[in-house]
Amino acid sequence: MGTVVPCIFLGAYLLFFRKGNSLHKVLGKIYMTLMMITAIASLFLPALVGPQFLNHFGWIHLFSFLTLYSIPTALIAIKKGNVRKHKIKMIMLYVGAIMIAGGFTLVPGRYLHGVFFG
Template identity: 55%
Template structure:
């Protein structure tokens, strides 16, 4: 698959995840709406993390001529989303909360910030 196609697929999953995640963080927890949107958010975040694993790092050093520093955030998401899901199922809401905040801050805000850095595709597209 081409890098540009993967970038579009990544945007298709991460933009709604950002919007839903923001809504979930700012609104009441535990409601039916929260649980339903939370499942959608988790699926979008898992999808976006998997997509990024196929995207070759374009900036900085790489491991195996493919993975870069930004791929660490994919690992964070791939670990934290299932951990948060199972914590919520066990009614361990503190663990669920910490994992989901970590996914949002690390997987969306910080990784998103790096995605707009000079030399990256989003930076090229927007600036």
């Protein structure tokens, strides 16, 4: 949780404020690093709600794989000067991994639902 919570705010800032400057680049590197750590760490957590695959993975783990795919492809895109592809990948990452997957973690029966809502 310590790696993903800052990404909620960092990602929003990066999406809605000026792009391409040095602050955007520094915060983007921090954001990408934290998201990669979160995605890798989440793969070690078993799915506790819904069906399991290989006695471990659940549907929510698809967002981890989305993250592990989106970040390198977004980074490669911007290094090649493909701003449009980078933008699409980063929006897809924020919506999929932060908003949708984050929303699923707050569903009743999940650990974080208990933490935040008792």
